[in-house]
Amino acid sequence: MSIEIKQATPEQSPEIAEMVGQLLEEIMNNIGVKAFNFDWNQTRDRLRQFLLDQKYFVFVAEDAGEPVGFIALYEGYALYAEGAFGTIPELYVRPEYRSKGVGKKLTDKAKEFAATKGWTRLEVTTPPLPQFERTLEFYEKEGFSITGGRKLKVNL
Known part of the structure; x- marks a missing residue:
């Protein structure tokens, strides 16, 4: 196994959208609540646009070219963060690749990227x-x- 971490391109949106669906399904199965609405086509299109607009940055772990x-x-x-900071909304590793250092490589790449952006910190919220x-x-x-607290939301 030779894992490479690469910045995602808009053309990779279908494969990443598939993994987003797997992540959300895993969370919902484990908590027993339909907490997310997932539509593969909408997710793919939204991700593609986010990447094109450079509003969202994604790094993909590949094994022999496969995500x-x-x-x-x-x-x-935020003022509390003393300026610009990064948030990790999603991190997913396929089950057969867990506990093999893939997640660490991805978070290391995120920290490296954050430093190049001049972000003061990275934040993440865990699933329940x-x-x-x-x-x-x-x-x-x-x-x-x-850092305390809980993530809360209101649907609009």
Whole structure:
């Protein structure tokens, strides 16, 4: 296994959209709640446009040219963060590639990219606990720390 991390191109939107669907399905299956509406075509098209507009940055882990995981980032701004910072809305590694260093390579690439953008920090929200305790442990092992609070939303 020789994993390469590459910045995604708009042409890779179909493969990444497929992995987004797998990520959301896994979360919903584990928590027993239909928390997301997923439409592959809409996700593919939205991702393609985000990448073209450079509003969203995605890095893909490939094994022999086949996508096996990805990490997405976007820029935000906040006074508490002392300026521009990055958020990781999605990180996914196919199950057969987990615990093999792929997630670490993806987060390392995200940190490297964040530094080139001059971001003050990276933030991430884990899926619900306790179902995703391993995910929290992974992020803590990669240097992320709990800052408190919970992620809340309101649909508009």
